[in-house]
Amino acid sequence: MRINPDIQEKPDHLHYPACLGRKTEIEKQSLEILLYTLAALAFPTIISIMGVRFAMFSALPDIIFGEDGVKTAFFQVFEFFMIAVLALLGCTKYKVFDVIVMLIYILMVIISLLFNETTADALIVIAGLGGIWKSIGSFKAWNDYEQLMNTEGFPIFSVTLAEHDEKIANEKNGIPSQPSGIDPTIAAQYVMSQLSSGNADKIMPAIGELPQIASSPSVRRYMPEGQKESVILESPMKFDV
Secondary structure (H helix, E strand, O other): OOOOHHHOOOHHHOOHHHHHHHHHHHHHHHHHHHHHHHHHOHHHHHHHHOOOOOHHHHHHHHHHHOOOHHHHHHHHHHHHHHHHHHHHHOOOOOOHHHHHHHHHHHHHHHHHHHOOOOOOHHHHHHHHHHHHHHHOOHHHHHHHHHHHHOOOOOOOOOHHHHHHHHHHHHHHOOOOOOOOOOOHHHHHHHHHHHHHOOOHHHHHHHHHOOHHHHOOOOEEEEOOOOOOOEEEEOOOOOOOO
């Protein structure tokens, strides 16, 4: 497997953005191949039922069934269906099916040009050319997707998830998380709401859980002779008297 340096694994999850972008790009191409295949083969499928033969798709049923036009027609429909199934499988993690579909499109063009039986073969040539254009780069996409599947972080490649996992690991190792900080004004509003609701006894435990408030210049503590800790909240508004 050829290594793509743009999506190589890097420390501290630095490869996540590039890997996620490439993965999304490959999956989008697979979906476009499927949608194009369904659209491009819809009309040939319809006229196959009506008995129209195509050079590439009638060769195998002619060998199996002879000159039976009905069986040949339905076998051609089955072949178109199988190409659509291969394109659908290309939307899974097995991107090798996109490569197979591209090779089929190449054969559609070559065989239809070399063994042109009817004017209907022109439809297959056009469909094949469009399919080649849509699936170009499938080999590289297949190689890159194989690399992505073996890269740390697949299939999510989420920096948010990595930060969450790192936080959980720090907590298990006893490393405290950094406090986010609380606005002193919000803290004062909380204390006043508790006082007005008669929950004054719950104020101190709550404040004790928020050490960053005590370090704020707008909150001061003092310890009177009764050894009961109290809090003075200074209003951010100043009045000149």
